[in-house]
Amino acid sequence: MPGTFDMFLIGLGVGLTGAIVPGPMLFATIENSFKKGWTAGPEIVLGHALIESIITLLIIVGMSSIINDSLFSIISVVGGFALMVFGVMTVKSPVNDTYSYSSSSDILTSPIISGVITSASNPYFWMWWFTAGSALVLRGFETGIMGAIFFVVGHWMADLGWYSAVSTSFSRGKQLISAKTHEWIMRMCGIFLIMFGIWFVIG
Numbered sequence: 001m002p003g004t005f006d007m008f009l010i011g012l013g014v015g016l017t018g019a020i021v022p023g024p025m026l027f028a029t030i031e032n033s034f035k036k037g038w039t040a041g042p043e044i045v046l047g048h049a050l051i052e053s054i055i056t057l058l059i060i061v062g063m064s065s066i067i068n069d070s071l072f073s074i075i076s077v078v079g080g081f082a083l084m085v086f087g088v089m090t091v092k093s094p095v096n097d098t099y100s101y102s103s104s105s106d107i108l109t110s111p112i113i114s115g116v117i118t119s120a121s122n123p124y125f126w127m128w129w130f131t132a133g134s135a136l137v138l139r140g141f142e143t144g145i146m147g148a149i150f151f152v153v154g155h156w157m158a159d160l161g162w163y164s165a166v167s168t169s170f171s172r173g174k175q176l177i178s179a180k181t182h183e184w185i186m187r188m189c190g191i192f193l194i195m196f197g198i199w200f201v202i203g
Contacts, residue, residue, distance in 0.1 A: 007140040007147045011154025014136065018128070019162040024083055024118040024196050027189040029163050032111040033170035034186065040111045041167030045159045047115020052129070056152050059134045060141060080200030082121040086114075087193030091186075118193075123200055 025044060032040035119125050140147035 004140075004143060004146050004150050007143065008150040008154040010136065010140075011151040011156075012158050013154075014132075015155035015158030016162065019159050023124075024122055024193055025115065025163070026166065027192045028086075028111075028114040028118045029166050030170050031186060031189045032114055033167040036111055036167075037171040038164070038168040040171070041163035041165070042160060043111035044115035044118075044167075045156065045163050047112040047117075048119045048159060049115075049156050050112075051116060051119045051125075052152065052155070055126075055129045055133070056137055056148065059129075059137045060145075060148060077201055078121070080121070080123075080197040080202075082117060083197030083200065084194050085197075086117055086121075087190040087195075087197060089190070091190035091194070121200075122196075 025048065029041055029044050032044060036043070136151055137148050140149075140151040
């Protein structure tokens with residue numbers, strides 16, 4: 001049976017393999033890096049972690065069985081439309097020569113809210129947590145509550161490291177590119193989010 005620190009390492013490894021796979025969170029991180037700087041990555045991970053904290057509690061109290069095909073379909077459709085709206089907002093938000101990013105709502109462009117939206121609207125995020133993720137949390141819980149906690153903390157550390165590196169790279173890169181290129185990157189991120197949304201709805 002793995003020990004507490006072993007669960008941390010497992011969480012770190014599993015988290016890193018998931019973090020490096022391109023998905024809605026990655027493109028939201030790139031988008032927010034231009035607006036908020038290097039702190040966008042940690043803030044998006046914070047929003048992501050808020051959702052995962054709730055899921056972990058549900059798993060520990062034995063509610064992982066609430067996920068079923070009908071609920072998964074609902075999450076896919078609702079989440080897909082949410083990502084499409086999020087993507088359209090990104091495409092339509094103009095960038096000026098000083099790299100300021102205009103939007104009608106600071107709340108909707110908050111990296112923390114972005115982390116929440118891109119996590120909660122992704123049906124594959126839920127599917128992973130209520131299958132492999134729940135199994136790993138419960139395996140850690142066999143060693144005590146600290147085993148489950150250390151697994152989740154390791155998972156978050158992997159996310160924090162990866163997305164901080166991404167946001168730092170892109171926030172520095174904006175000083176080296178033109179406003180036109182910046183706008184093109186933002187639009188591409190928005191298009192990718194829209195594509196993910198469509199994929200979730202029709203998948």
